[in-house]
Amino acid sequence: MAIATTLDREQVAVAKEESQMSVIWRRFRKHKLAVVGLFIIGTLTLLALTAQLWTPYDPTVPGFNSGVQAFANPGYVNPNNGDVYIMGTDNIGRDVLSRLAYGGQISLSVGLLCTLLVAMIGTIIGSIAGFFGGFVDTLLMRIVDLVLSLPFLPMLLALSIVLGPGYWTIVIILTAFGWPGTSRLVRGSVLSLRNLDFVEATRALGASNTRIITRHLLPNSLAPIIVDATLNVGGFIVAESSVSFLGFGISEPASSWGNILAGLEDVARQAPLQLIWPGLLIFLTVLSINFIGDALRDALDPRLKL
């Protein structure tokens, strides 16, 4: 009996020592595919960030002038100077490996940047709408409805023409179409929390609206926001590469995974293997992100016993 009590106390002590982060990490680790995904994302990000250090050739300089063959298959060696092109060359003789690395910088950063902006704007607007209700809520939600009633990809193409294709255009457009979803989510979460007793108690203690929102409501709705943001990264990367693939996104000579694929499309008959790489990178990144999002959803859900 005495032994059992001691054990209980020890367990309680251990549970207290474990921080929230380590609980989440312990639960996250159970999802093996998500851990692999995290590793893949980490590696790709690192490779993309350090592209300036390790890529063998300039990704924007056509190789024509130095006699590099266009559409060369992987492992091509330039007969003039013995340069090796591990992943071959594209339609104007540029090194595909270097282009992929630099393209990774753009594709990954578009995904991350848009996600951050969308999470920020969506959280601010969603919490204002949910907390204050009434006219503010109606107005904000009608704007959300308006944006959501616009056909996504067609509008993306149209706006890209209006603003002129480019990096910041893509970021702005994807953010403009991304925030309504997040703000609806945050609004719902804030709506369900704002009438709970603890909020009432905080108010009775004299807390301001800003304090209630930032210190009490948002921390309690953090889990769905994080999961939503994680899954958004993948969505934005696919959207960016789709638009770039259609020729309305990141434009030459800068590279993104989408426009590399577009550049290789016409040459596919000559070097079909080239098509694999950009698509595979997008696929692996998005797949990893989806696994991570799935694992986070489980790890952050306190009701789920793992």
Added chain:
Amino acid sequence: MTTYLIRRSLQGVLVLIFTSALIYGLLNLTPGGPIGDVLQRPYRTAAERDAAIRAATLRYGLDKDIVTRYIFWLYNWDPTNANNPTYLTNTLQADQAELPGTTDPARKTQLQGEVAVLPAQIAAASKALATCSNLFDFSNLGSCLSIPRNGGILTGNWGASWKVSTGAPVLDLIFGRGAYTDPSTGVVHASERWRSPLANTLVLMSLSVLISLLIAFPIGVYSAVKQYSATDYALTLFSFFGISMPTFWFGLILYLLLGIQFKTWHDAGATWLPYLPTGGVVDDVSSTAQYSDIGVRVRHLLLPVVVLSLSSVAGWSRFLRASMLEVLRQDYVRTAWAKGLKQRTVILKHALRNALIPQVTLIALAIPVLFGGAIITERIFNYGGMGTLYFNAVGQNDWPLMMSILIISSFLVVISNMIADIAYAIVDPRIRYS
């Protein structure tokens, strides 16, 4: 419910007005816009350049301010412009501006002819318009309806295409041209509606939606019932792959492998190897017979349908699995099991029917997609549907066509949202709209 419907409809109309104004305003911010190609073109002299730019500006009505143009688009846009005095005046001015700089004799003759005829046309059109200029004057509505006059989308005239098919009414480009008799030759042309971009897209999209549903539902039900089984894990993994696969990459790979590589092998001697056409709606677009040849159509539809179905199968089966799991945990399902009902009855009658309720929304929201088509897939397989039409319109700054497609799409989104809500209330008696 009636009150709710009326309120929703009014909100929908407001949303559409705002949307159209927003899109119209945004389009007009495009640098260059429809005269971008005129600005880029090389000219010998500055005067020639100015004349060309002025002619193009007048032709597209860009000399008017944006509000006037938007109102014209709503309610004053003659599709043929034959009865639009403003347009005719613009044309006359443009012709007069272009005439002194023209050296090409054929063009010169044409311009001179137009300049000679236009003043009379302008006078006639102005006279016709004067009797019906007030939008809200209903006293002479009958006489106004009987004369050909200016339009705008509110009168059912959606304008004429600028670039994609210059001068053709936008609605004819989308819905296809109906049967007509050529007035100069007397030849009767059959209706082209059933092989219009919209018809092609409807065939493609409804097939892929149908096939996706037929595959996704059994998968979703099975993996929910056998949760955490090996099959469930395999299907879940498949869903993740399907959701993460970029459409354009999957499409390109299938196109290369089954369309091009198989044909190469086929031609190289492996004659037993079938290969698929690499694009188009039919082998020969000019042959009307091929459009009703099911074999030809199916061969062309196979690849795009597979590409489009993959991601929706993955997504929908996940949705159905989630809602099925939710339902299977309910008390009344446990009661059904406890009563000793057959597995089949419990799953199909008690659980599935309730798990299908949230899917109603999903299916209703697929309606706009049926119309809009799939830009990426249609482009890869060169499929002449709405996606391709829109893609061409964007590339060439064909605003009337873009506006029409975007507005019809937005309209369908609004409508399908309403249908989803109504259908939800019908299948789920717990939901009441007050």
